């Protein structure tokens with residue numbers, strides 16, 4: 374195939390992970406317990422939590438994959454060396470809040486946690502890899518959940534400000550790119566993961582969710598202010614679980630439903646990027662009797678401290694219709710949607726739509742006119758290694774090739790401004806949705822299974838050399 378045009382000079386190619394899905398070492402280095410530690414693999418992953426929240430204890434009936442994960446807490450130097458070998462320009466990772474503030478409300482940070490990430494960033498620096506740091510990737514200290522009720526409590530905004538002030542101060546000169554909350558819209562779909570939220574019997578869930586949402590949005594704006602104050606070089610982004618909704622058919626009801634569903638996601642970014650709650654959301658909440666817990670000065674803070682760029686994950690497009698009961702829904706995805714009959718799907722039922730990636734990028738850029746950063750994309754699949762740990766993952770290469778080519782079109786044909794691209798789970802890690810190891814995204818295979826067996830040995834898959842070539846040709850040769 375003829376080469377495509379190259380990506381812009383300085384395009385940030387790389388890969389992405391999240392602390393709780395790769396680090397393990399959940400009780401080392403003074404680390405406290407977080408919501409992400411207590412969710413087991415399997416059918417009880419999310420429901421079990423509701424009743425146990427107040428006095429959580431690990432039990433013997435369940436396997437908790439985040440406790441050990443892929444042990445990257447101990448292997449990061451070797452793993453980052455492999456990323457460097459692929460030519461990564463950036464590495465997206467997240468900070469575990471509980472390594473820095475084990476309970477969350479302490480006045481002084483835990484030096485061991487700070488030193489850990491400092492060495493990690495210096496390792497990146499050694500290879501010329503720019504870290505892209507997610508401040509919270511679904512994690513919230515359990516203590517803040519038990520004592521304060523998670524993000525529904527305004528005090529979390531202050532604790533978060535304390536956290537980010539420590540991070541921006543300590544890592545000044547080492548980290549320039551920051552994301553405040555991973556997939557901030559996840560809170561509507563998985564509130565425990567998104568905001569450490571659980572609900573009391575009879576509680577108005579929607580009100581609790583919007584309390585938490587407003588507090589996260591305030592925390593995000595305050596973090597943006599502090600980041601810019603401490604170092605004007607800092608660039609702060611929001612992060613959306615993206616994927617445009619299509620109308621199932623062209624009847625106006627379906628088109629309107631798609632617009633409504635898209636707005637459910639855009640509502641968050643409208644606040645973070647434009648600096649105010651959009652009218653459609655204000656009207657909706659008014660109708661539903663939900664009150665946004667504004668304090669004096671909040672509106673000004675939101676208006677003044679908007680994000681520098683828009684980051685997002687993209688795995689699939691979605692479909693909207695008013696005839697839901699008539700249609701199949703997609704399986705295994707927190708964002709369950711109506712099945713699109715024109716698309717193939719992954720082994721986990723996630724539909725595959727590279728053109729939808731280009732459509733999504735165009736919609737985001739049209740709406741916000743700020744640089745985009747694709748911080749997650751990839752295929753979760755079952756890999757079968759040979760005796761040397763080598764995996765011929767042509768299916769993954771094919772998925773990524775189609776998506777990178779679609780991004781190339783968005784940039785070079787449509788003029789969308791994109792800063793970089795990090796594939797999800799560049800090294801195999803624990804799945805957020807299911808807790809499985811079997812659902813792999815990496816260029817690097819990790820010998821560990823769903824039950825926690827395996828040597829943890831790393832080996833390169835076929836896609837490792839393929840991605841290396843993509844980066845070396847700046848996206849022209851996929």
Ligand code: P53
Nearest residue numbers: 391555556614707708753803804805806807
């Ligand atoms: P897993 C659902 C839908 C879209 C994005 O997901 C999602 C999820 C959560 O399952 O989350 C992001 O591991 C998230 C990552 C996660 C990745 O997608 O379920 O930011 O933490 O691992 C892939 O296959």
